[in-house]
Amino acid sequence: MDPELEAFVPLLPSADLSDPEACRKIYDELAAARPAPDTSGLEVQDRTVPAEPDVAVRIYRPAQARGAVIWMHGGGWTVGTLDTEEHWAARIAATSGAVVISVAYRLSPENPFPAALDDAYAVLTWAHEHAAELGTDPDRIAVGGHSAGANLAAAMCLRSRDQQGPPIRFQLVNEAILDDRQQTWSARHFTETPWNTRDVRATALRHYLGSRPATPYAAPARADDLSGLPPAYVATAEFDPNRDEGIEYALRLLQAGVSVELHQWPGTFHGSMAIQSADVSQRQLARLGEVLRRALAA
Structure with missing residues (x-):
């Protein structure tokens, strides 16, 4: 493990998703203890996207942005808010030059699949229809997220392809949980x-799936056909149970004719990018902005 990251491991609280309310409290407190993100140069606005039910979003708009990113937070579909995600969203907006639309999708187990996906897809549709109002290009919309949020991003690409929905320029899939079967080596x-x-994975999936069987929209690794999907940046952490399903997703995209950048970050663990004092975390964060800037400028 990267020595800068390893020093923090004994300080990390355990994640127990079996008690969602307690876990949300811990997650909120950890996020609140971090220094506020630098939003200078960004216009930050809270909006409500009309849907059934309505979806709250927070928009981070840099000057002279052309593209937009629909961003879904991590947290096993169980924890996470617009406030806990602001550290990621503001940084990505600043480094990518894109409008970042952070989505407060409904959480499980209170709202199991497909609630979170429906919310995220409603925001995608709204962003495409309101591109002029947002000051972006409707043909330059990416989707992205971390962990469970990356699952939603991949699922949005499948759903948009299958339903001839809004065009998606690019997918950013960071440390994604993509497969409910838990059969990869990692x-x-x-x-x-x-x-x-x-x-933690098993509990998150149980909360998210509820009583429904897993479909490709809930577990994108189950999709038989990945052709026709947007180009992708897939990032994995070395010491992460999610690692191999991310790598397999990237390889299957390549085999389906989809352009992919796959980056396996050595010495990292799931969510270690939040330890922003580490050099490897700074490089990971910078890379997210770089690939989005390039993809939306092409």
Whole structure:
């Protein structure tokens, strides 16, 4: 493990999604303890996207932005808010030069699949229809997220392709949980890794799926056909149960004729990018902005 990251491991609280309210409280407190993000040079606005039900979003708009990114937070579909995600969203807007639309999708287990996906897809549709109002190009919309949010981004691409929905220029899939079957090497062997363990994954999936069987829109690794999807940046952490399903997703995209950049970050663990004092975290964050800037400028 990267020594800068390893020093923080004993300080990390355990994630117990079996008690969603307690876990949300811990997650909120950790986010609130961090320094406020630098939003100078950004216009930040809270909006409500009309849907059933309406969806709250927070928009981060840099000067002279052309493209937009629909951004979904992580947290096992169980924790996370617009406030806890502002550190990621503001940084991505500043480094990518794109309008970042951070989505407060409904959380499970109170709102199981497909509630979160429906919310995210409603925001995608709204952003495409209101591109002029947002000051962006309707043909330069990307989707992205971390962990469960990356699952939603990949699922949005499948749904938009299948339903001839709004065009998606690019997908950013960071440390995604994509497969409910837990049969990859990393899912079977990384059972007690920091933040994300086999039990955490299983509980998150149980909350999210509820009583429904997994479909490709809930677990994109189950999709038989990945052709016709947007180009992708897929990032994985070395010590993460999610690692191998991310790598397999990238390889399957390539085999389906989709352009992919796959970046496996050595020495990292799931969510370690939040330890922003580490050099590797700074490089990971910078890379997110760089690939989005390039993809939306092309």
